[in-house]
Amino acid sequence: MKDAEIVASLLLAIHVIVGFVAAVLIAANRRPSAAIAWVLMIIFVPFLGALAFVLVGIGRLPLARREKQLEINALVIERTPGLAQVAHRDEWPSWLGSAVELNRSLGALPMVGGNHADLIDDYEGSILAMARDIDDAADHVHVEFYILVLDDITEPFFAALRRATARGVTVRVLSDHLSGLMNARRRETISALKEMGAEWRPMLPLRPFAGQWQRPDLRNHRKLLVVDGSVGYTGSQNLIDSSYLKPKNIARGLHWHELMVRIEGPAVRELNAVFVTDWYSETDERLPLDTSPVILSPGHDRLDAQVLPSGPSFENDNNLKLYTLLIHNAVSRVSITSPYFVPDESVLLAILTAASRGVEVELFVSAIGDQFLVYHAQRSYYEALLRAGVAVYLYRAPTVLHSKHFTIDDDVAVIGSSNMDYRSFSLNMEVSLLVHGAGFVDRMRSIQDGYRENSDSLDLADWVSRPIGQKIRDNLARLTSALQ
Numbered sequence: 001m002k003d004a005e006i007v008a009s010l011l012l013a014i015h016v017i018v019g020f021v022a023a024v025l026i027a028a029n030r031r032p033s034a035a036i037a038w039v040l041m042i043i044f045v046p047f048l049g050a051l052a053f054v055l056v057g058i059g060r061l062p063l064a065r066r067e068k069q070l071e072i073n074a075l076v077i078e079r080t081p082g083l084a085q086v087a088h089r090d091e092w093p094s095w096l097g098s099a100v101e102l103n104r105s106l107g108a109l110p111m112v113g114g115n116h117a118d119l120i121d122d123y124e125g126s127i128l129a130m131a132r133d134i135d136d137a138a139d140h141v142h143v144e145f146y147i148l149v150l151d152d153i154t155e156p157f158f159a160a161l162r163r164a165t166a167r168g169v170t171v172r173v174l175s176d177h178l179s180g181l182m183n184a185r186r187r188e189t190i191s192a193l194k195e196m197g198a199e200w201r202p203m204l205p206l207r208p209f210a211g212q213w214q215r216p217d218l219r220n221h222r223k224l225l226v227v228d229g230s231v232g233y234t235g236s237q238n239l240i241d242s243s244y245l246k247p248k249n250i251a252r253g254l255h256w257h258e259l260m261v262r263i264e265g266p267a268v269r270e271l272n273a274v275f276v277t278d279w280y281s282e283t284d285e286r287l288p289l290d291t292s293p294v295i296l297s298p299g300h301d302r303l304d305a306q307v308l309p310s311g312p313s314f315e316n317d318n319n320l321k322l323y324t325l326l327i328h329n330a331v332s333r334v335s336i337t338s339p340y341f342v343p344d345e346s347v348l349l350a351i352l353t354a355a356s357r358g359v360e361v362e363l364f365v366s367a368i369g370d371q372f373l374v375y376h377a378q379r380s381y382y383e384a385l386l387r388a389g390v391a392v393y394l395y396r397a398p399t400v401l402h403s404k405h406f407t408i409d410d411d412v413a414v415i416g417s418s419n420m421d422y423r424s425f426s427l428n429m430e431v432s433l434l435v436h437g438a439g440f441v442d443r444m445r446s447i448q449d450g451y452r453e454n455s456d457s458l459d460l461a462d463w464v465s466r467p468i469g470q471k472i473r474d475n476l477a478r479l480t481s482a483l484q
Helices: 003-027 030-046 045-056 063-079 096-107 123-135 155-166 177-182 188-198 247-252 267-284 318-329 345-356 374-377 382-388 422-427 438-453 460-465 468-480
Strands: 112-121 140-145 171-178 199-203 225-228 231-235 255-257 260-264 303-310 333-337 359-365 391-395 399-401 405-408 412-416 428-436 455-457
Touching: 063 267, 096 112, 096 303, 096 318, 096 428, 112 123, 112 267, 112 428, 112 438, 123 225, 123 231, 123 255, 123 260, 140 155, 140 267, 155 171, 155 188, 171 177, 171 267, 177 188, 177 199, 188 199, 199 267, 225 267, 231 267, 231 412, 247 455, 260 267, 260 405, 267 303, 267 428, 303 318, 318 345, 318 405, 318 412, 318 422, 318 428, 333 438, 345 359, 345 382, 359 399, 359 438, 374 468, 382 391, 382 460, 391 399, 391 438, 405 438, 412 438, 422 428, 438 455
Parallel strands: 140 171, 171 199, 255 399, 333 359, 359 391
Antiparallel strands: 112 260, 112 303, 140 225, 225 231, 231 260, 303 428, 333 405, 391 455, 405 412, 412 428
8 A cells, every 4th residue: 555545544544533532522511403513514624623613612611700600699599588579470471480480590580570661772862861870870880781882872871971980989891802802992992981980891801811711702792781770771782883883884884773671670680680790700899789678669660570691601591491481382472583593493493383383473683684604594594484484574774683582472571682593592691681561562562563664574485586596605604503
């Protein structure tokens, strides 16, 4: 046998052995679809595939971070006995109690009643609303946003923070480290926060030489604001210009449409517990949790709300379990809005099953996308949805519908930072708000009606006859969606 043939045989044997070892190691405690995707990548692109797996396929959050989450969870449970009793359980649908118990066991936070909530779908209007509430702050302001940028649109928010620190209010700010590196005006933003006297920390910093390192694709994607523990905001919106200040977006005329919720009542203290946990993770400073008795203000809505944190600091995919349970229990209608819709198999099955058993199911997504692989992977699911009877609405360009929420029947809704995709279910730290209240759902349905008016309904016959090149891109992108 020639030397070249021997070398080729050895390389082939090594390739087979590496593929077999990879299959065994990767399959451990991983979804079969994700394991298969990684093994195929390593087999077909061995060196790049192996490098990618080492960087983003191995590991979870560091043990110290997960232990801090457990520590705060224990304190939250200890300080909230009986708090759930202020919810209006007698008005819930029969199945909601099991969902609330699931969330409590996963995220530690209870369902609490006596809340008031307003939905804000005006991009600049939500920033101005947050600024007005910051101007009323007397003790503290807690800011946590995946993307936080000082620009012409967010200046009123930063100006309100500046006024707050000037009158002695403690302002604590968290923003994602990697997103800060990738977005414009990072130095100006950090300088402004430091100059005004705000306490700023980056979330999940990637500083290997300082001992700060974890999988770089594990990010804190939460968006929340808490003022004095009495007013809170959460939802889909980052604090940045609606074009994200990216030249490609500006050239295409893209701008983002969001939905935020403003909350007053006992649920705000639960939202603040999420901030307290993340602040502890980044600073080692454990802020006190609110342990005061719950006093329901007269005139508040009879609105029950439960905050659900999720992400790799927990042992389970909290939001995935909640979403799947809710969809399976729908009786009449499910309306989903998700800018990045690349569902886990269990969520997809729940949606298809709901549609097949006669539930009216609709999905709102954007006609255009800002992320190539996610956009095309998402499109690969439309045919199965349409065949099952799901109505798919494409929100018209140049707006990117970035809102993240859904409604179940007439009185249950979820709103927050979480997309219905693999990243939000397993890799990102997210926060969702489960709400029971017919009035709240009516207001959300009104917003969804506006989406429908500004969307084009997808037709099955037209979709299956789209150009072959689009089908190839969609299906290939779908394969990459399971790499986690």
